[in-house]
Amino acid sequence: MGAELFREATMNGQLEAAHAAVPAIAEYHERKARVADLLNTLPRVDSPEAEAQRVANEAVEDYLTTGTWSADVEERAQAAFIRASGARAVRIRLESLHRDFTGSAVLKTLREAYRAEILEALGAQLSDLLKEAKKHVVALGAVRTADEALTAGGEAAEAYTKLRPLVPILEGIRAAQWAALSQGELTGPGSRYERAKTSGHGDVQGVNDDTPARQLEVMRAHSYDIGHLVYLAQIGTAYVPESVEDVIASQDAFENRNSVPDGRPVVDISPMVIPTPKPSQPRRERGTAEREAVIRARNS
Numbered sequence: 001m002g003a004e005l006f007r008e009a010t011m012n013g014q015l016e017a018a019h020a021a022v023p024a025i026a027e028y029h030e031r032k033a034r035v036a037d038l039l040n041t042l043p044r045v046d047s048p049e050a051e052a053q054r055v056a057n058e059a060v061e062d063y064l065t066t067g068t069w070s071a072d073v074e075e076r077a078q079a080a081f082i083r084a085s086g087a088r089a090v091r092i093r094l095e096s097l098h099r100d101f102t103g104s105a106v107l108k109t110l111r112e113a114y115r116a117e118i119l120e121a122l123g124a125q126l127s128d129l130l131k132e133a134k135k136h137v138v139a140l141g142a143v144r145t146a147d148e149a150l151t152a153g154g155e156a157a158e159a160y161t162k163l164r165p166l167v168p169i170l171e172g173i174r175a176a177q178w179a180a181l182s183q184g185e186l187t188g189p190g191s192r193y194e195r196a197k198t199s200g201h202g203d204v205q206g207v208n209d210d211t212p213a214r215q216l217e218v219m220r221a222h223s224y225d226i227g228h229l230v231y232l233a234q235i236g237t238a239y240v241p242e243s244v245e246d247v248i249a250s251q252d253a254f255e256n257r258n259s260v261p262d263g264r265p266v267v268d269i270s271p272m273v274i275p276t277p278k279p280s281q282p283r284r285e286r287g288t289a290e291r292e293a294v295i296r297a298r299n300s
Helices: 002-010 013-020 023-041 048-066 075-101 104-113 115-134 146-152 155-165 166-181 192-197 213-223 226-235 244-255 290-297
Strands: none
Touching: 013 023, 013 166, 013 244, 023 075, 023 104, 023 213, 048 155, 075 166, 104 166, 146 155, 155 166, 155 226, 166 192, 166 213, 166 244, 192 244, 213 226
């Protein structure tokens, strides 16, 4: 699944725009384009041996026709060999670079390193998209389908026409979001990533009991439409999550919202510590003279 996501994401205009917002990834794409352009403009040449042999063959044919042998045949053959050697070396190097750039390894590494920046750029795209959608929500009214727009006509139909092209952009942002979130994650069946993707908690912050069931299902299935676009524009809590963990934490909080904490008392089973009593001080016996002095003081 990870490789499939990668192939799809490379064709996603919203992800490409997010890449362009990250300097390191933008530079990667610029270099990739330069290599491809140069490869397309460089003429293909045969091997140095074949190029030199072509000069020799032409010289022999000319000699057989005219009876005159050119004195510079060997020099021209040698020059052809050298030119072909240089051109071949350049092409081999460019083809190697092109394979590196078109393979998934380099871009995958960059996308993992700059995942936070990519998601931030996608979040900015989502914000701009919903600002544009919000301009047409009031005029749209209750219209949600093409048939309803045709029946309503007027401002509602115009608003529908303006909003309809925004839905594929929303789809592209969400596809790019999950492609970016997949970097560095296990993406097979039963993975935390798959759980997060199908949870319905990666589109809106704070899903709760007031979230319409239909909208939650739309977010779980990723089947976006104008109704969902209008919903996102109105609630103001649509977002692009920063990580798979954030989505799962939101899902856990929602699913455990009605759980009752265990109220049983906590029994302290730590060993009882009994203080050691201090030894009493020995009693001092009074001397005979001291006792007699006390007695005299009592009788006086």
